[in-house]
Structure formats: structure tokens, C-alpha cells
Amino acid sequence: MLKIEGVYKTFNPGSANEVRALRGVSVTINPGDFVCVLGTNGSGKSTMLNAVAGAFPIDRGQITLHNTDLTKMPEHKRARYIGRVFQNPFSGTAPDMSIAENIALAARRGMKRGLSSALSVKKRAQFTEPVRQLNMDLEGRLDNPIGKLSGGQRQALTLLMATWIKPQLLLLDEHTAALDPKTAARVIELTKQIVEKDRLTTLMVTHSMQQAVNLGNRILMLHNGKIAYDLKESDKKHIRVNDLLALFDEIRRKDQMDESVAQMIKKQYI
Amino acid sequence: MSILIGSITVGLILALLALGVFITFKIFHFPDLTTEGSVTFGAAIAAALIIKGYSPALATLIAFFGGCLAGLVTGILHAVFKLNGLLSGILVMTALYSVNLHVMGKSNIPLLSEPTVISHFERYAAAGEEVNILGWLVPQKDLFILGFILLFTALTGTLLNAFFKTNLGVAMRAAGNNAQMIRALGANTKAYMIFCIALSNGLIALSGSLLAQFQGFADVQMGIGMVVWGLASVIIGEALINTKSVGFLIFGAVMGSVLFRLLVAIALQWGMNPNDLKLITAVFVFIALILPGLLTRLENRKKLKKLEYAED
Ligand SMILES: Nc1ncnc2c1ncn2[C@@H]1O[C@H](COP(=O)(O)OP(=O)(O)O)[C@@H](O)[C@H]1O
Ligand SMILES: [Mg+2]
Numbered sequence: 224m225l226k227i228e229g230v231y232k233t234f235n236p237g238s239a240n241e242v243r244a245l246r247g248v249s250v251t252i253n254p255g256d257f258v259c260v261l262g263t264n265g266s267g268k269s270t271m272l273n274a275v276a277g278a279f280p281i282d283r284g285q286i287t288l289h290n291t292d293l294t295k296m297p298e299h300k301r302a303r304y305i306g307r308v309f310q311n312p313f314s315g316t317a318p319d320m321s322i323a324e325n326i327a328l329a330a331r332r333g334m335k336r337g338l339s340s341a342l343s344v345k346k347r348a349q350f351t352e353p354v355r356q357l358n359m360d361l362e363g364r365l366d367n368p369i370g371k372l373s374g375g376q377r378q379a380l381t382l383l384m385a386t387w388i389k390p391q392l393l394l395l396d397e398h399t400a401a402l403d404p405k406t407a408a409r410v411i412e413l414t415k416q417i418v419e420k421d422r423l424t425t426l427m428v429t430h431s432m433q434q435a436v437n438l439g440n441r442i443l444m445l446h447n448g449k450i451a452y453d454l455k456e457s458d459k460k461h462i463r464v465n466d467l468l469a470l471f472d473e474i475r476r477k478d479q480m481d482e483s484v485a486q487m488i489k490k491q492y493i
Numbered sequence: 494m495s496i497l498i499g500s501i502t503v504g505l506i507l508a509l510l511a512l513g514v515f516i517t518f519k520i521f522h523f524p525d526l527t528t529e530g531s532v533t534f535g536a537a538i539a540a541a542l543i544i545k546g547y548s549p550a551l552a553t554l555i556a557f558f559g560g561c562l563a564g565l566v567t568g569i570l571h572a573v574f575k576l577n578g579l580l581s582g583i584l585v586m587t588a589l590y591s592v593n594l595h596v597m598g599k600s601n602i603p604l605l606s607e608p609t610v611i612s613h614f615e616r617y618a619a620a621g622e623e624v625n626i627l628g629w630l631v632p633q634k635d636l637f638i639l640g641f642i643l644l645f646t647a648l649t650g651t652l653l654n655a656f657f658k659t660n661l662g663v664a665m666r667a668a669g670n671n672a673q674m675i676r677a678l679g680a681n682t683k684a685y686m687i688f689c690i691a692l693s694n695g696l697i698a699l700s701g702s703l704l705a706q707f708q709g710f711a712d713v714q715m716g717i718g719m720v721v722w723g724l725a726s727v728i729i730g731e732a733l734i735n736t737k738s739v740g741f742l743i744f745g746a747v748m749g750s751v752l753f754r755l756l757v758a759i760a761l762q763w764g765m766n767p768n769d770l771k772l773i774t775a776v777f778v779f780i781a782l783i784l785p786g787l788l789t790r791l792e793n794r795k796k797l798k799k800l801e802y803a804e805d
Pocket of ligand 1: 234235242243244262263264265266267268269270271
């Protein structure tokens with residue numbers, strides 16, 4: 224169970240480009256939940272995931288995962304519990320290293336790395352089958368540098384690597400946004416398979432409402448660094464793309480109202 | 494022929510320095526100026542201990558750890574205090590200059606009459622005996638020294654290669670290749686970087702200590718230009734090998750160092766002014782660094798032209 228409680232994060236505080244990216248986010252994700260995170264650009268989706276992953280310290284609040292307090296834990300220690308796939312296909316793999324070496328790195332996610340051989344014959348043999356199941360013709364190219372692969376192939380591998388050791392939490396940040404539609408569909412299909420097979424607790428940021436409708440059992444909608452809507456199991460089941468669009472419109476309307484209210488106040492007081 | 498053997502020997506000694514530069518520059522893309530100080534630091538430690546009567550082997554080992562310590566400081570300045578990488582190196586290099594003078598007590602320590610690891614191996618050769626290689630007469634002791642250094646450098650290269658293929662070593666390479674990725678997989682990239690900079694400078698100091706023992710003196714100025722020298726070796730090695738596999742790159746760095754030393758020896762024989770050596774090395778490294786970029790740009794232009802013709 225992931226518990227995010229009253230989390231605040233401001234970037235560049237006190238400077239001209241101060242951004243209040245998270246403004247009191249609280250949410251509890253149950254084990255086995257597959258949550259789609261929606262929200263306009265800059266609403267704080269990535270920041271929320273990065274706060275959980277520990278990319279930066281948060282200003283206020285608490286993050287716990289299965290009773291382990293993550294709030295002060297450095298990023299590399301949280302990796303024991305958390306698997307991640309990034310939006311940028313270049314972020315999740317080491318380009319100059321071979322597919323096999325990359326997998327070997329992932330096969331020890333969060334574990335001690337010692338002086339035993341990273342690529343023993345026995346270990347290598349275990350890599351082939353899961354890679355074959357990606358259906359991307361990569362099983363024969365384990366010794367090729369990952370940098371030579373397409374974005375879709377790299378994202379598929381990153382997904383495989385993030386879940387090589389079953390994580391207590393899987394964080395996917397628009398991991399198909401940089402791919403062409405056909406490849407994106409393949410990677411989404413793969414995501415579904417992997418998440419469902421092990422019933423992984425998953426937070427998936429997406430900009431595709433269709434994906435949010437089709438996948439998972441819960442939708443979080445972020446706005447201005449807060450959770451605007453939280454659609455759980457029963458609500459989520461019946462939701463359609465149009466309903467989501469309506470919610471977005473509502474958010475926008477509220478925003479405009481805020482804007483006009485703000486202007487009114489300005490007129491009166493300044 | 495004797496000059497040739499001597500050049501190869503020095504090339505192999507400096508190959509240890511090239512391996513150090515390889516670790517920081519190729520694996521972490523970190524041009525580490527500490528090198529200039531730690532070459533001398535290694536030489537200074539070894540020389541000072543040897544004239545105090547310590548065993549040369551122990552003195553050499555302590556020189557290695559001295560270099561590690563210097564690298565550790567640079568690594569901490571850079572990774573923990575977030576100082577710019579070049580600046581971290583410059584600070585430690587500058588500080589080392591004073592440290593080296595303190596260690597040596599003067600600016601030059603002659604070692605010619607002292608026992609060294611080199612003289613230790615010399616003893617195995619029959620004095621005055623010469624060996625005939627392809628019609629050239631070579632002092633047997635020169636060959637023994639070459640053999641020892643060759644073995645030592647080969648062993649170091651092999652160990653380094655083995656290390657970079659362990660779970661820890663692969664993760665360290667990944668930390669240089671994509672830090673975000675390996676952090677997400679649970680590696681402390683800062684610690685890795687500090688460790689690698691320390692190891693690198695250890696090798697560089699080791700190289701300096703052997704160089705001092707081979708040439709028969711340690712001098713406080715001997716580190717000047719050594720970064721560029723190491724870069725040249727690594728770059729030549731990369732060009733020779735043309736692959737990304739660590740094992741081959743390590744081998745390439747060693748070969749690059751030997752080849753570069755030979756080229757310099759030949760140029761000096763042909764009458765190149767020794768004062769120009771560092772200028773020419775710097776120009777060479779500059780060209781080698783920009784050449785790949787230029788070549789791809791040229792190639793792209795050619796491809797573009799073909800495309801345009803195809804549309805006509
Ligand atoms: N590391 C950072 N430094 C400064 N500003 C940041 C940083 N990361 C995100 N932001 C800002 O925080 C806000 C929220 O960003 P983000 O969480 O990436 O939004 P999104 O919902 O599109 O993923 C944006 O205004 C963004 O510019
Ligand atoms: Mg984002």
C-alpha cells in the first residue's frame with residue numbers, strides 16, 4: 224500500500240521561476256491497484272511520481288510504502304521497492320552497454336552488487352526467454368548495444384527490466400508518449416500483460432484518455448499540483464472518454480472562474 | 494634499438510596512467526586534472542620512502558594508495574560538494590604541488606644509486622650480457638625490465654577488465670553511461686564516481702612512481718602535460734580498436750600509450766625540438782577530438798547531396 228500524505232514540492236523557491244508543482248497531494252493506493260494518472264501539462268504528474276521515486280526531497284508531507292517510510296530515503300535505496308519507466312526512451316537504459324548487460328543490471332535492482340561476474344553463462348541463459356516473449360526479435364541480439372535499438376524496443380526492454388525483480392510499486396511516466404501510435408499500442412499491451420500477470424501495484428501517467436479508460440481500476444486527475452478527481456473501481460468501470468473530457472472542461476471552467484474572481488478582487492483592492 | 498626498448502618500456506609505464514585517464518574520461522566523461530598532481534604525488538611518495546630505506550615494492554604500493562587518496566578528495570569535491578569537475582581537479586592538483594614539495598623535501602630526488610623495483614629486476618639479468626634481436630645487440634637487463642613492466646601492465650589491464658565485468662563494475666560503467674537509469678536500479682552513483690576517480694588516480698600515481706624509479710629521479714614538475722598525454726593515448730587506442738567493448742578499449746589504451754611514446758621517440762630522433770613536444774601533443778589531441786564530429790558532418794553532407802540528386 225502506497226500512502227502519499229500532504230506532499231508539497233516547490234521548485235526554485237523564492238526565485239522568479241518559482242513553481243509550486245505539488246500543493247498538498249494526499250492519496251492512498253491499495254496493493255494491486257493499477258492507477259492511471261491524468262492531468263494537463265504541468266499539473267504535477269511527473270513531479271508526483273518523482274517524489275515517490277525520490278528524485279528530489281519533498282518540502283512537506285510523508286510517503287510510505289507497506290509501512291516503510293520512504294520520505295527521507297535516498298533515491299537509490301527506494302529502488303529496492305520501486306520499478307520505473309520514463310517518458311524518454313533514452314532515460315531507462317544505458318545506451319553504450321549491451322542488452323544483456325542492461326538486463327544484468329536490472330536483475331540486481333536494489334541488491335548488493337559485488338565482484339561476481341555480471342554475465343555468467345548461466346545468468347545469460349535466463350535472459351533469452353523473457354526477451355523472446357517481448358516479440359521484438361531481440362533475443363538474438365543480446366550482445367548489441369541498446370543505443371542502436373528503436374525507441375519502442377528500448378521502452379519494451381525498460382519495462383521488462385523495471386519488473387525483472389517484482390517491484391512493490393511500478394511507476395510509468397508517459398512511457399509511450401514518445402512512440403509512434405503502433406509501437407505505443409504494443410508497449411501498452413505489454414504493460415497490461417506484465418502488470419496483470421503479477422498484479423503489480425502501478426501508477427501510470429498517460430496523456431491518452433483512451434488508455435485511461437481501457438486500463439486499470441482507478442483514475443487520478445491532477446490539476447495545479449492537487450488531486451482534482453479520484454475515480455475508484457465502481458466509478459471507473461462505467462467511465463468513457465467523453466466523461467473524462469467533461470471533467471477536464473469542468474476543471475477548466477472552475478479555473479476561469481477563479482481567474483475572474485481573482486480579477487474582481489484585484490480591481491477592488493488595488 | 495636500445496632507444497626503442499626504452500620507449501616501449503616508458504610507454505608501458507605510462508599505459509597505467511592511460512588506464513587511469515580511461516576510467517575517468519571514457520567511463521565518466523570526466524576530464525580529471527588531478528592527474529597532473531597525482532603522477533608527481535606517486536613519484537614523490539615512492540622516492541621519499543625509498544631514500545628513507547623502505548622496500549621499493551612497499552613504497553610503490555603506498556604511492557598507489559596516495560594517488561587513491563588524492564582522487565578521493567577530487568571525487569568528494571565534485572560529487573558531494575557539487576563543484577564543477579574541472580575545478581575540483583584544478584584545486585586538488587594545485588594543492589598537491591605543495592604536498593609534493595613537502596613529501597620530497599626538495600624539488601628533485603635522484604634515485605640512481607637507490608634500490609628500486611626496476612633495479613630489483615635488473616639483478617636477474619647477467620651484467621653486461623647482450624642479446625641479439627634481429628641483428629641488434631640489446632643489453633639483457635633492458636629486456637628484463639621491459640618484460641617486468643609488460644607483465645605488470647598486462648596484469649593491471651586484465652584485472653581492470655575483469656573488474657568492469659563484475660556486477661559492481663558493470664554498474665559503475667552504467668553510472669557513467671546513464672546515471673539516472675542506474676540510480677533507478679538502486680546504485681549509489683555518487684559513491685561509484687568517487688570510487689572510480691580514486692582508483693583512476695591510484696593507477697596514475699602508480700605510473701608516476703614506476704616512471705621515477707625507471708628514469709632514476711622524481712621531479713616536482715614531472716606531472717605537467719600528463720593529462721593530455723593520457724588523453725592522447727586513450728584516443729589513439731580507441732581509434733586503433735574501434736569498438737565499445739571495455740576489454741578492447743583497455744587494451745587499446747595500453748597500445749595507444751606505447752604507440753604514442755614510439756611516435757614521440759621517432760619524432761625526436763628526426764630532430765623535433767623537445768620544447769615543442771607538449772604543443773604538438775595538445776594540437777594532436779585537439780584534432781583527434783574534433784575529427785569524428787567533422788567526419789560525420791562531411792558524410793552527412795555527402796548523403797544529402799545524393800538525396801538531392803535522387804530527386805532530380
Ligand atoms: N526539476 C524541476 N525544476 C524546476 N521546475 C520543475 C522541475 N520539474 C518540474 N518542474 C515544473 O513543475 C511543474 C509540474 O511539472 P510536471 O510534474 O513535470 O508536470 P506534468 O504533469 O506535465 O508531468 C511544471 O511547471 C514544471 O515546469
Ligand atoms: Mg510529465
